[in-house]
Amino acid sequence: MEEVATRMAKTAYHHGDLRAQLIAAVRELVETHGPDGFSIAEASRRAGVSSAAPYKHFKDKPEILRAVVLDAMERLRQNMEEGAAQYPRGSLEAVSAVGLAYIEFAVSEPGLFRLVFGLSGANDDATEFLEKGKRCFGVVVGATAAYLDRPADSDDVQELAYILWSFVHGHSFLTIDQKRKNLSPRPDDWSYLMSVGKGILGERPEGAEELD
């Protein structure tokens, strides 16, 4: 990561920062034309360079996608952490806020969201993805552990956090797939998360104090 940053700062020779601009262009194309509806050629055009220039920064097309996805996962994690930070540590609201950030990411960038979960399986060196994914999951685990006042690495916390994540992940996907339309009137996402969260995690243990 540090290497990349250093390199990016250094390599603003000719163009400015082609690498970052390409990632941005691809992100936009993925969002507007679907996960596989982008081309290196089009991204190059938008960045104002020849169609061969990207290959000085990326080995091939999958590697660009990989960079875009890793970037997206990083932003997703940040969003979740910022969401949790808005509420007292250990509160149910903090848990819900993590889920809400997840859902909002999916809704605001459905193309990228789909890409993240459409790509990570099909890739060979999935270690990077798994690493980032684990850190994302860690946010959920952290909020869950604080709420339950239990160690984060305990089995029950991991289990419950996973259930929460599954639910939120599924809900996010079904929402952007519009499979949720015309089913029935439902509470908005926030109260939804709060009630399901409480249902899955149970009441907060008594001795626990909310730390701000």
Place this chain on the structure above:
Amino acid sequence: MEEVATRMAKTAYHHGDLRAQLIAAVRELVETHGPDGFSIAEASRRAGVSSAAPYKHFKDKPEILRAVVLDAMERLRQNMEEGAAQYPRGSLEAVSAVGLAYIEFAVSEPGLFRLVFGLSGANDDATEFLEKGKRCFGVVVGATAAYLDRPADSDDVQELAYILWSFVHGHSFLTIDQKRKNLSPRPDDWSYLMSVGKGILGERPEGAEELD
């Protein structure tokens, strides 16, 4: 649907049944080379026809994918119904069996599974997808309603069925993304489904009888 079937039976002029063979070839390619790792050219080669032949059966590449996805959704629904039918109607096992069929579909055909949920959003005439999706959801609703001994169109049944679906959907995705690895020892899918199902739906109401 009937039109297509008639047409397919009628149009076995030269080749046999190119349309079905193309769908099968694409399905295989999607599974082995990823959702976007297939080409009409390759599918044509496998079917032993020229690369222009498919265009007598499908308008363009997305339409082939659409057919493949609709076919997959149909099979998914069948699997779920068959799963539920193995247990007494109204039992928690029947509910879990629907979920298990869903998970098993995702695990056994991850490429297709990803395609189904990667495509349905990006498509223009999503009505067909929504229709099929609704029928799939109907299976979950049916099992849930029977378990709770409540009408299927009631709000609470729809709500709880949706929560169940979200959870199973999320779990399926995270499973094939291998994001579940090395988290903690966990029960297998079946007992997992049973415990989560009971947690979400609660105990079965007393008056309800299991009908076989």
Place this chain on the structure above:
DNA sequence: GTTGATAAGTAAGTGTCGCTAACATATGTA
């Protein structure tokens, strides 16, 4: 049966894309 409409295939061509090779130029450093 012959005929004619049509369904189902082929061959060839166009434009785009992914990617490579060979070459040109800007940059930081010795």
Place this chain on the structure above:
DNA sequence: TACATATGTTAGCGACACTTACTTATCAAC
């Protein structure tokens, strides 16, 4: 200033999506 390297270009290859024009098989009507 000279050199290594990073970053860009043009040109070109092979593959692919899709079209057009042409061929051939099938069925229905006479």
